[in-house]
Amino acid sequence: MTAGDANVGHGIQMPEGGGLISRRGLLRGGACAAAGWLLGGPSGYGAVVPSRPAKAKAVIQIWLWGGMAHLDTFDPKPDAGYDYCGQLAKAIPTNVDGIQIGEMLPELAKQADKYSIIRSMTHGVDAHETATYMVQTGRAAGDRIVYPCVGAVVSLFKGYDAGYNGLIPPYVILTEPLGRFSETGFLGSKYKPFSTGGDPGQRRFMVEGVVAEGISDERQRGRRELLDKLGTLATAAQGDPQVGALKKAQEDAYDLIMGNGAKVFDLSQEKDDLRERYGRNTFGQSCLMARRLVEQGVRFVTINYKGWDTHKQHFQIMRRKLPEFDKGLASLLADLSGRGLLESTLIWCCGEFGRTPKVQWEPPWNGGRGHYGEVFSAVVAGGGFRGGCVVGSSDAKGEAVKERPVHPVDMIGSMYQLLGIDPDATLQHPQGFAVRLLPSAKDGFKSGGKLREIM
């Protein structure tokens, strides 16, 4: 893509990266208007041109860091034998005729009408970072350009630039950044997620920066007055835009600390039995937290759910983790559905790849599963995705796509469509050229097409 590319007219003019400060007013004019003019954009304004009918208002992404084994969960192969199934050979029926899932997921089996399983995800990349990049950006690593992930794109199209004025930042990660992965790529730090830190599974969810144990509200107020009183330079340089930016950043921060922000993160406001249903662990309570955030209007929540890189002790780990996964996700589906939020909330659950269908019994793995990008499963629900369906399939042993390959770009393009984001939009690279939001077939990208069968 070059500067001369003609197709920037209907695209997004990305404003210079920057803080939350400049968001509401400044961005509308100034730098981006100039950039738009230079590029020949018709509107010249930084904000957004999605304005297509959107079914999904928010996304909850459950990121299974490390890659969850598809054979033990959503693509069971009970006939493949011990070498493939190990100790988890059984498949169980669900509340949808003809759909079976792994035996460790009984709660999700009761909710199968609410989600669809994609059993033919594929990209062929077997390393964590490059596969993560692939699944979250739809692009292959190694291009000159570092692309933003879906969350950052949603934050661009649905966040402050599009008039979002929620108390909580529009893009939140529970609880730690994905690491080794720049969520925002060339979009820059303005679209970075707010990562909460802390642990929602603890007695009190200590959201880093929002909740400070041991500092009373009164002391917070006293401190803030002291900060104003001692702000000698800020007073002397009143009117300096940098000083203004800092002040605004601090005011926004105080809205969260002293205002209702802290209450949103306070899980004790939920009933005990509901908290039990979600599971009193980090993942379960993260799911509950995600629901609370979506209720507040947050656009994109990522639950960074670690621990799926099971090279060793695979089956022990599955027995420990799958019940908590099962309970958390099933409760989230039921809860969102019960509150009428599932229609507008898109759930996207997958990892960077699957795991080797054939169990590695040999040392040093002694019963582990390796990385596997050839075929793996993903689960989607809500936000315009139909439930109770299976898309695509893998072969008898779950080693290759049998029918209907779904590439990351297909998944992402489908989500953009449901979110009302034009998949043909262009983004503005800071070096001054336009970049297509998603690659097209003519860029040599493999595609199986959007997930029309469930949209």
Add this chain to the structure above:
Amino acid sequence: MAVGMRVSLMAAAMMTVLAVAAAAKEPVRPFELGQVAAPGCKIDELVFTRLRQLGIQPANLCSDNVFVRRVFLDVIGTLPTPKEASDFLQDTRPDKRAALIDQLLGREEFADYWSLKWADLLRVKAEFPINLWPNAVQGYHRWIRTAIKDNAPYDQFVRELLTASGSNFRNPQVNFYRALQSKEPKAIAQAVALTFMGERADKWPAERLNGMAAFFAQIGYKSTQEWKEEVVFFDPSKVAPGAPAARLGTPVFPDGTAAKVPPDVDPREVFADWLVTPKNPWFARNMVNRAWAWLFGRGIIHEPDDIRPDNPPSNPELLAWLEGELVAAKFDMKHIFRLILNSRVYQLSSIRPSERPEAEANFAFYPMRRLDAEVLIDALCQITGTTEEYSSPIPEPFTFIPDGQRSIALADGSVTSPFLEMFGRPSRDTGVESERNNRPTAAQGLHLLNSSHVRQKIERGEKLRNLIWSSGSPEEAVTRVYMAILSRQPTAQEMRGVREYFESGKVSRQEAYVDLAWALINSAEFLFRH
């Protein structure tokens, strides 16, 4: 250059001063001295003349306490210790600012801090999408740091980067050709144009880029037996530039002249010969403009890496003069730093004398900018006596950074650190200056105002505790906290404000000190270079 012209410039500058004096504002204490008495050097003449033409009055001169903090942060990326600050403030020599500048240019941290800047431009990073890998990162960073420490002439520095061949471990400057997202000749040409010419070649016409790319069409890469070792070399077996089969056509310099590359000569040599000469219109210009931008937050051409005919310098005479100085000094970078740092222009106050955008573009004041991420965390560690832990678990081999390592001295841009990311450390993907983002955000606000990370530093940092609780009156303790954080003494008004807080009865004495340090750390005066 006619002598007469110089004299008339001088005269014009003198008149500027008179005009300025008439309208000068009262200095704002404790940040300003009086007005600028007279231009002290050529830079002052050129800048003040331009400001006079625009009818803009420059800011007052900054006070000593502002200067000591500013010059430490700008030159060595390090906050002055209370002793360093008070030594300077008590020094009565008239040339103490110049003496401090000389001293700082010789410090070890100078090499650390400017290696950080160069490592940003050269994309020194182990991982995706640059993928230098840890060993090469260490070697490359050490090579850069040594060159800066030894003040290697800039032309030699660039020539070595552009023409080196050999192993990425043993001859680490070859990593220039590895620290790229693509090793295609055009991508290499773009990186060279960006880094050393300040131009964005993706805006060039195709034939111009092709002409330059042809110089980089015969770079070979091969791996060795050693893990992640890679040899970069001149590979004549790749289609010779100019040969009929060469896709890119013949090598043409970016100024449009065709190059003659004899057979079996590495075309990179020919390109470097063209680039690193005094006559080259880009080479010195790009460097002095960047150096200016590094010290002032904006270039004479701005953005500093977007030089093009339709983006003219705000002060062409100033830029031309600096270029001449760099060439005359045989590409001695410290000479350029010394010239700029000693100018009155650099030593102006940061309090804006005018709201007009031309005031900023023409350096009528020293612009405030938030501290770089690495400088900020180092300063917090220095004040409190705490350290940060850094490690890099992937790729292998694991990198563990020794405890107490300064963040400005980190070699690898991919070392994980949520703090550095939150505060806008560049990703080192593109080498574009604007990758570094020093704008304040609400998330940063939350972190500094209320996170356990910063709280623990302030509440438990042993050095800060000792500072507070060593002998003397509460006023002396408050003064020590001010010296450690803001490098100055509190004003009488501030001391009153602190006393009121201490005596309010709402907080214990210990909490009061913690809150004082917290408030100063969250002040614009601490968070900004000013």
